[in-house]
Amino acid sequence: MNLKLIKKTIGPKFLIITPLKTGDDISTGTLRSVFNNKVMFDWYSFEDDGNIPLNTENGLVAYERKHKPLPYIIKIDSHTTWKKGTLDKMYQTMLKTQDHEAYVYCSFEFVRNKVPIVSFMNKKFDVDNLRKMNYISSNSMIKRKCLDEVPFIIDDKYVRLLDYAHWLSFLKQGYHGKLSEGYFYSEMKFHNMSSGSQKDFQIKLDRVHKEFL
Numbered sequence: 001m002n003l004k005l006i007k008k009t010i011g012p013k014f015l016i017i018t019p020l021k022t023g024d025d026i027s028t029g030t031l032r033s034v035f036n037n038k039v040m041f042d043w044y045s046f047e048d049d050g051n052i053p054l055n056t057e058n059g060l061v062a063y064e065r066k067h068k069p070l071p072y073i074i075k076i077d078s079h080t081t082w083k084k085g086t087l088d089k090m091y092q093t094m095l096k097t098q099d100h101e102a103y104v105y106c107s108f109e110f111v112r113n114k115v116p117i118v119s120f121m122n123k124k125f126d127v128d129n130l131r132k133m134n135y136i137s138s139n140s141m142i143k144r145k146c147l148d149e150v151p152f153i154i155d156d157k158y159v160r161l162l163d164y165a166h167w168l169s170f171l172k173q174g175y176h177g178k179l180s181e182g183y184f185y186s187e188m189k190f191h192n193m194s195s196g197s198q199k200d201f202q203i204k205l206d207r208v209h210k211e212f213l
Contacts, residue, residue, distance in 0.1 A: 003062040007035070007043040013091055014072035014141065015063060016043040019055030026078045033082035033184070039091045042070065045078075052077075052138065053152035053162050060147075074141040079187040086182030090141045093180035097143075102150070102175035103167075105140035106182035117188055125177045130167060131213060136177055138163035139184065149173060161204045168212035 006018070006026070016034070018026055026045060034043070046059030056075045072094055074087070086106055094104045110118040123135045130136070150173050153165040167177065 002046050002048050003059060004045045004047065005043075006031075006045060007041070009040040009042060012040050012042040012070055014039070014041050014074060014087075014094075015060070015070045015144075016041055016074055016076050017056050017059040017063070018043070018045040018076050018078055019050075019052045019059060020045050020047040020078055022047055022049050024078060027081075027187075029081040030076065030078060033080075033084070034076060034087065036082070036084045037087040038085070039088050041087070042067070043076075051154060051156060051159055051162060053166070054154040057152045057154060069144055071144055072141050073144055073147070074139065076139055077186060080139060080184050082184040083182055086180075086184060087141075089182045090180045093178060094141055094143070097178050100174060100176055101178045102146040102170050103136075103140045103142040103177045104180045105136045105177050106180045106184065108137045108139070108183065109185045110188040111185045112188045116185070121183075122179070124179050127171065127176070130171060131209075134161070134164035134167065136163070136167050137184075137186075138166075139186075140177065146170070146175060150175065158204060158208055160201060161208045165208045165212050168208065172212060 044059060044063055046055050046062065048055050048058065060073060090104050090106060097104065107121045109116045120135045150169050153162050153169060158165045
């Protein structure tokens with residue numbers, strides 16, 4: 001079965017979906033650090049050969065076939081390590097959002113061998129900056145009702161920038177994000193889908209800007 005239970009609670013406040021490629025698993029660091037929060041949540045993985053947002057979307061659909069939809073959802077990658085209480089802080093920030101704020105994000109870094117390679121620290125939401133480049137992680141908490149209006153971007157022609165296309169889609173519909181306290185880092189591996197040539201990245205970036213701005 002593609003959908004696999006990791007944690008089920010009574011009265012969960014939000015849903016976590018971890019998308020996995022076939023044969024992949026969730027790192028010990030991810031499990032330990034995500035469990036290090038006090039707010040109750042449901043957590044499931046969804047394993048398939050689709051891209052990350054497609055697996056997330058399919059995981060959400062599979063979850064909601066069996067359970068009542070939760071008001072918030074966050075996709076958490078399988079090799080991320082979270083500072084204690086970060087999800088608690090993101091949830092509390094979400095409760096203070098305005099109607100036009102569709103998602104909550106936090107500071108994060110890509111690291112290799114424990115050395116930061118790329119950092120996005122304490123970047124408050126800014127429309128002009130977001131139009132230029134992405135500084136918001138796909139590991140962000142989203143209002144479930146907003147996904148009906150602005151669904152995940154799942155077309156492979158935007159791979160490497162699927163999350164950026166999603167944030168620009170929100171922006172196009174008048175929605176903003178909100179910075180929360182907290183932090184996580186993600187392991188940058190040479191073979192993952194985020195790696196690739198600069199030329200390919202620029203092609204995808206131009207495509208996303210053209211089609212979503």
